[in-house]
Amino acid sequence: MSLPRVGVTCDLEGSRERVFLRTSYLQAIAAAGGRPLLLPPVIPELAAGYIDGIDGLFLTGGGDIEPSFFNAQPATELYKVVPERDAFELTLTRAALAAGKPILAICRGLQVLNVAAGGDLYQDIGMQVPGALEHSQKEPRGQPTHSLQVMDGTALAAILGPQAQVNSLHHQAVCRVGQGLKVSALAADGIIEALEGEGGGAVIGVQWHPEDLYRSDPRQEALFKYFVDAVLR
Numbered sequence: 001m002s003l004p005r006v007g008v009t010c011d012l013e014g015s016r017e018r019v020f021l022r023t024s025y026l027q028a029i030a031a032a033g034g035r036p037l038l039l040p041p042v043i044p045e046l047a048a049g050y051i052d053g054i055d056g057l058f059l060t061g062g063g064d065i066e067p068s069f070f071n072a073q074p075a076t077e078l079y080k081v082v083p084e085r086d087a088f089e090l091t092l093t094r095a096a097l098a099a100g101k102p103i104l105a106i107c108r109g110l111q112v113l114n115v116a117a118g119g120d121l122y123q124d125i126g127m128q129v130p131g132a133l134e135h136s137q138k139e140p141r142g143q144p145t146h147s148l149q150v151m152d153g154t155a156l157a158a159i160l161g162p163q164a165q166v167n168s169l170h171h172q173a174v175c176r177v178g179q180g181l182k183v184s185a186l187a188a189d190g191i192i193e194a195l196e197g198e199g200g201g202a203v204i205g206v207q208w209h210p211e212d213l214y215r216s217d218p219r220q221e222a223l224f225k226y227f228v229d230a231v232l233r
């Protein structure tokens with residue numbers, strides 16, 4: 001049987017000389033039964049054409065999205081902005097949504113999913129959300145540092161249950177939720193930690209990094225299994 005083809009977005013160096021990616025994403029997809037295929041963000045014009053060659057889309061972590069993509073001015077010092085990558089991934093994501101392909105979006109990927117659907121972002125939680133928890137953990141990536149509440153009746157609740165402990169490596173967050181998406185998990189401070197498609201569970205975005213947790217937490221492993229199973233259908 002051929003394995004389901006999972007298109008995985010890559011990061012691009014500031015110098016534009018190399019694409020790169022944390023291999024933990026690829027290990028997690030393969031462990032769940034998928035065949036990862038890398039989608040290099042070098043030429044944004046090629047983005048939409050990749051959709052026919054993949055069965056599902058996996059949006060990885062990375063730097064901040066250029067604020068003009070959600071009609072905002074830079075409000076703070078931004079982190080590793082690469083507008084070509086933004087343009088590539090936004091086009092890819094809109095094409096995947098239009099084609100009804102399953103999407104799993106991680107960290108920056110959740111933010112790309114939301115912006116692709118017309119939503120926007122807090123550019124810096126510490127500056128724009130008074131009283132928020134620490135979401136940029138200093139602890140190792142594999143260590144959960146905050147809890148979250150999963151909304152009843154969501155696809156994510158069927159995977160994780162009503163509560164979970166997650167890692168947190170983000171200084172930005174979803175602000176206004178994009179069209180066709182709904183909130184599926186919140187941190188105790190109200191920061192949105194997950195979104196999913198309103199029409200079903202084949203589109204899921206999470207603000208944490210399950211690829212650094214799945215080896216020790218079967219519920220995070222189940223998130224990858226859920227996605228690859230959706231890709232198979």
Ligand SMILES: [Mn+2]
Binds near residue numbers: 135167168169170187
């Ligand atoms: Mn967090």
